[in-house]
Amino acid sequence: MLSLPSQLLLRNTDIFENGKWAIVNPSDAAIFDELRGPSMDITGLHQFHDIYFQSENTSKFLQVFAASFGIDDLKDKQQLDGAVIFLPKAKQHLEMLIANMTDLVKVGGKLLIVGENKAGIKSVGKLLARLGSTVNKIDGAKHCGLISVEIETPNKSAFEIKQFGVIRKYLVNDQELKVFSLPGVFGHKQFDPGTQLLLAQFEPRCVKLVNMKGQVLDFACGTGIIGTYFAKLNAKVKVTMSDVSALAIYCSKQTLELNAVEGKVIASDGMKQVEGYFDHVVSNPPFHTGIRNDYSITQQFIAQAHKQTRPRGTLDIVANKFLPYSEVMSGLYFRSKTLVSTNKYNIYEAAK
Incomplete structure (x- = not known):
């Protein structure tokens, strides 16, 4: 079934009947199949590889996957008459997309935001008012809203994604790392305490880090701090980082470059696009899809990581204490144990 924001948008398909449109970060690939009007000219703009991959394989419309979007990404390289942004979780992410x-979108064109009430759709009118005086609520139903503005004020300068980025220096086990982050990426402007606890198990001279060699996977890499740490401190490993988010891919590449180390960074829906076998998998895996808890992401990751881990390979993850991952790991791996337990997090280690 389509998400509630997608259902609301489909009540208003007439907006797509005229001109060139983009749908940005839709929550459902199937929405493109519902937009069948012969005159519709729509481009899907995606920052999340799962929906992009599904859309690319099923839709007749052009689909683009990137951290940011330029005129060269559009059909015929012409400005849009309108765009619809699906409301993201973070307000700063929305500001960046706007x-x-x-x-x-050309001056005189329309910019629309669609999202759920509980995600904050009622407050986006203030953001849109910066672009034009005509802000309207086009529709509201299913606990969602669809808000529109006619663009009167263009950007003073060309959009540049790096302007929204932040570079912070963190001490990781007394080793300085520079980390680049963007709104909407896990770890933006902070060194996540769960990640700190995980990396504390790999101090520079400890046996656990010294004995690591071969291929290392940083799954759900976010800003890239985990993979960059291993690449910087252990010359015997080759690091691969993966994430579903194009923004995270961009951040991880920037973080590697800032620390003058190398690594492979790939976009992947879970482990689906991750190829090869690994000697070590290290992760602070997600348990959200949008604003909702989704434990299946990590459960599927653990199962697939087991398949792609070499014999005697290891899996180390950090998880909030309430998450039910210990049983999943012990059911798959030869050995599984809890390395550290605090009042909020558990660090799990498993060996194949």
Whole structure:
């Protein structure tokens, strides 16, 4: 079944009947199949590889996967008459998307935001008012809203994603790392305490880190701090980082470059696009899809990581204490144990 914001948008398909449109970060690939009007000219703009991959394989419309979008990504390289942004979780992420779309939508064109009430759709009118005086609520139902503005004020300068990025220095086991982050990426402007606890198990001279060699996977890499730490401190490993988010991919590449180390960074829906076998898998895996808890992401990751771990290979993850991952790991791996337990987190280690 389509998400509630997608259902609301489909009540208003007439908006797509005229001109060139983009749908940004839709929550459902199937929405493109529902937009069948012969005159519809729509491009899907995606920052999440799972929906992009599904859309690319099923839709007749052009689909683009990137951290940011430029005129060259659009059909015929012409500005849009309108764009619809699916409301993201983070307000700063929305502000970044609005700035990006203001570059792509012509003056006089429409910018729409669709989302759930509990995700904050009622407050987006204030953001849109910066672009034009005509802000309207086009529709509201299913605990969702669809808000529109006619763009009167273009960007003063071309959109540049790096302007929204932040570089912070963190001490990781007394080793300084520079980390690049963007809104909407896990670890933005902070060194997550769960990640700190996980990396504390790999101090520079400890046996656990010294004995590591071969291929290392940092799954759900976010800003890239985990993979970059291993690449910087252990020359015997080759690091691969993966994430579903194009923004995370961008951040991880920047973080590697800032620390003058190398690693492979790939976009992947879970482990689906991750190829090869690994000697070590290290992760602070997600348990959210949008604003909802989704334990299946990590459960599927653990199962697939087991398949792609070499004999005697290891899996180390950090998880909130309430998450039910210990049983999943012990049911798959030869050996599984809890290394550290605090009042909030558990660090699990498993060996194949």
